[in-house]
Amino acid sequence: MLLDNLKNLFNSKNKKPHLLIVGVDLKFITPAIKYLEKYYEIKIDEWGWNRNQKASKKSIDFLKWADIILCEWMEYYVPWYSQNVSDGQKLFIRAHRYEITLEYGHLINYDNVCGIITINYFLLEIFSNVFKIPREKMFVLNNIVETSIYSGLKDNDYTKHIALVGYAPSYKGYFKALNILKKLREYDDFKLCLFGKDYSEMHWRDNDDQIAYFNQCDKFIQENDLETHIIDNGWVNREEMFQNIGYVLSLSDIEGSHLSPTEAFADSTISLLINWPGVEYVYPKEVIFKDIDDIVNYILDTYLDDDKYSNRVSKLKNYCIDEFGEKYFVNGLKAIFDTDLNNEGNTVISFKNPIFKNAVLINDENEISRILDNNEGDLSLVISEKIDNSRIKNIYQEFASENIHVYSQNFFDNLEEAYEFIDLCNEIHDSDVSLS
Numbered sequence: 001m002l003l004d005n006l007k008n009l010f011n012s013k014n015k016k017p018h019l020l021i022v023g024v025d026l027k028f029i030t031p032a033i034k035y036l037e038k039y040y041e042i043k044i045d046e047w048g049w050n051r052n053q054k055a056s057k058k059s060i061d062f063l064k065w066a067d068i069i070l071c072e073w074m075e076y077y078v079p080w081y082s083q084n085v086s087d088g089q090k091l092f093i094r095a096h097r098y099e100i101t102l103e104y105g106h107l108i109n110y111d112n113v114c115g116i117i118t119i120n121y122f123l124l125e126i127f128s129n130v131f132k133i134p135r136e137k138m139f140v141l142n143n144i145v146e147t148s149i150y151s152g153l154k155d156n157d158y159t160k161h162i163a164l165v166g167y168a169p170s171y172k173g174y175f176k177a178l179n180i181l182k183k184l185r186e187y188d189d190f191k192l193c194l195f196g197k198d199y200s201e202m203h204w205r206d207n208d209d210q211i212a213y214f215n216q217c218d219k220f221i222q223e224n225d226l227e228t229h230i231i232d233n234g235w236v237n238r239e240e241m242f243q244n245i246g247y248v249l250s251l252s253d254i255e256g257s258h259l260s261p262t263e264a265f266a267d268s269t270i271s272l273l274i275n276w277p278g279v280e281y282v283y284p285k286e287v288i289f290k291d292i293d294d295i296v297n298y299i300l301d302t303y304l305d306d307d308k309y310s311n312r313v314s315k316l317k318n319y320c321i322d323e324f325g326e327k328y329f330v331n332g333l334k335a336i337f338d339t340d341l342n343n344e345g346n347t348v349i350s351f352k353n354p355i356f357k358n359a360v361l362i363n364d365e366n367e368i369s370r371i372l373d374n375n376e377g378d379l380s381l382v383i384s385e386k387i388d389n390s391r392i393k394n395i396y397q398e399f400a401s402e403n404i405h406v407y408s409q410n411f412f413d414n415l416e417e418a419y420e421f422i423d424l425c426n427e428i429h430d431s432d433v434s435l436s
Contacts, residue, residue: 016041017337020062022081023072024049028259029094031146035330040068051076055084068092068337074099074116074127079107090114090337095127097256100422101431105131114341115139117333119257121392122278125411126418129351129435136345136402139336140393142282143259144329147321149239150267159246159303160190165260168199170213171428173251173274176292178217180249182224183296188303193231193245195260242267246309247299250274251292254424257282265320268313272298277421280389280410284319286312323394332397345402351435354412356380361409365391368399380405385413 019040021029024047033042045062047053055063055077063069063081066089071078074095085091094117099105110133117139118124124140127133162181167174177192184190204210221227233241241263242248248264250273261271261283272295273279273288280288289295302309322328349355359380360371365387372379381399383392389410396406411418422433 017067018043018065019337020045020066020069021072022059022069022077023047024075024077026072028096028143029070029072032144032326032329032333035326036333039330039334047075047077053077055080063089070094074102074105074108076102076104078104079109082109082112085112092117092336095119095123097123097254098425098429100126100130101425101429101433105133110134110137113137115336115339117141117336119143120278121281121396121408122411122418122421123256124396125349125408126421126435128348130433132348134345135347135349135405136341138400139339140396141329141332141336142324142393143257143262144326145259145262145266145320145324147266147325150242150263151239152268152317153243154268155244158244159309160188161193161245162190162247162249162299163193163195163242163245163264164249164251165241166196167194168197168202168214169204169207169210169428171253171424173249173253175213175217175220176251176274177249178220178224178226180251180292180296180299181226181229182220183292184299185226185229187300189229191229191231192226193233195233195241196235198232238263239267242269245269246303247272249295250276250279252276254421254428255279261287262320262324265313265316266324268317270302270309270313270316277417277424281392281408282390284316284390285388287316323390335397341402347405349407351412351415351418356382356405356407359407362387362395365395368395372399372404378403378405380407382407382409385410 017040019042021042022045026046036042043062045059063084068090069081071081071093074093078093081091091113092115093113096119115137116127116133118127119142121140124138128135128138164177166172181190181192199205199210199214248261248269248271250258250261250271253276255276261273264271271287273283275288275290357378357380359382361382361384362368363384363386383395392408400406418435422435425431426433
């Protein structure tokens with residue numbers, strides 16, 4: 001009897017928590033599963049795209065089994081989980097971007113939610129404001145990039161190949177890429193490589209505006225004799241995608257975090273990004289540009305200089321490993337799951353009249369620990385514009401708590417960027433979202 005009791009005690013202490021991952025599209029969380037299995041016993045409940053779908057018996061049984069539930073996307077199934085989760089279970093929601101335009105964020109019982117995880121700091125502020133989610137429940141964690149699958153091997157003349165990964169619909173910036181190609185070809189034999197579905201294969205294909213946009217692109221290609229300098233690759237395996245690519249372009253009007261440029265970093269490839277709303281909270285400022293002429297100049301300055309290219313790509317690869325890699329993501333998600341919350345916080349910041357309780361302006365990250373040691377109670381750390389915006393997420397991850405709130409001075413001094421983002425969301429998704 002004593003031996004059996006000891007065995008049961010040992011097994012209970014070594015039992016992995018049950019993690020249930022739920023979602024309609026698990027492409028962004030799937031690479032993490034094999035790494036999370038070291039710490040959790042995992043089951044997957046993939047829902048369909050029929051938003052009238054009700055919880056199945058399988059979903060109900062899975063929910064009973066789970067200790068932790070991670071809902072991927074703030075989609076139609078999340079309100080059901082928020083209404084049916086039990087005491088002792090932890091419910092988390094990982095929100096991306098387009099869910100801002102859906103109604104489901106208004107239907108969630110946030111009293112039963114332990115945390116909302118956004119994929120960058122910019123979206124953290126947007127989601128909290130739109131759905132009135134208490135700041136105490138907001139977390140930020142970059143998407144995962146499986147850095148170990150990339151070899152870094154390159155073909156000859158790869159620096160003369162620029163790429164657009166996903167070039168439809170129109171907000172992805174295909175026409176800008178064509179203009180970049182045209183400008184580059186005035187200097188050398190550059191080619192544009194396209195990855196992803198053609199617009200005619202997507203549900204936008206019957207939209208008059210999309211048809212007109214891509215007809216304009218085709219006309220531009222013909223007028224500038226670019227037909228033989230564009231390579232349409234369709235979809236290829238990620239680990240093979242960048243072998244012949246020197247520069248990946250992110251030219252979108254709007255994105256959540258746009259993961260392919262980061263994946264390119266992992267495969268020793270430089271990515272160059274136009275200044276879409278929120279990009280500065282995801283990527284280092286050295287690869288963010290105001291217009292396509294600046295991108296062209298960057299490429300011309302580096303494509304024939306092996307040392308310059310190698311030095312820059314080495315820094316970007318390290319950035320990817322540190323900020324998006326497997327260890328970063330798994331440790332970050334585990335820390336979020338382990339957070340104990342008392343559900344008493346209810347801070348939501350108004351964009352029209354932002355007020356920060358007990359605010360302290362931080363000009364140097366190294367000041368923060370000393371400031372916290374010398375202050376008790378609630379505190380708002382306002383991160384100065386002197387600190388690179390891409391560091392905000394790291395500061396938030398390390399210091400934000402129910403008593404310590406972290407804000408970006410840059411974000412609240414430039415709220416027009418948030419309103420521009422919402423306008424673009426409404427235009428693309430035919431929605432009517434507003435900020436308060």
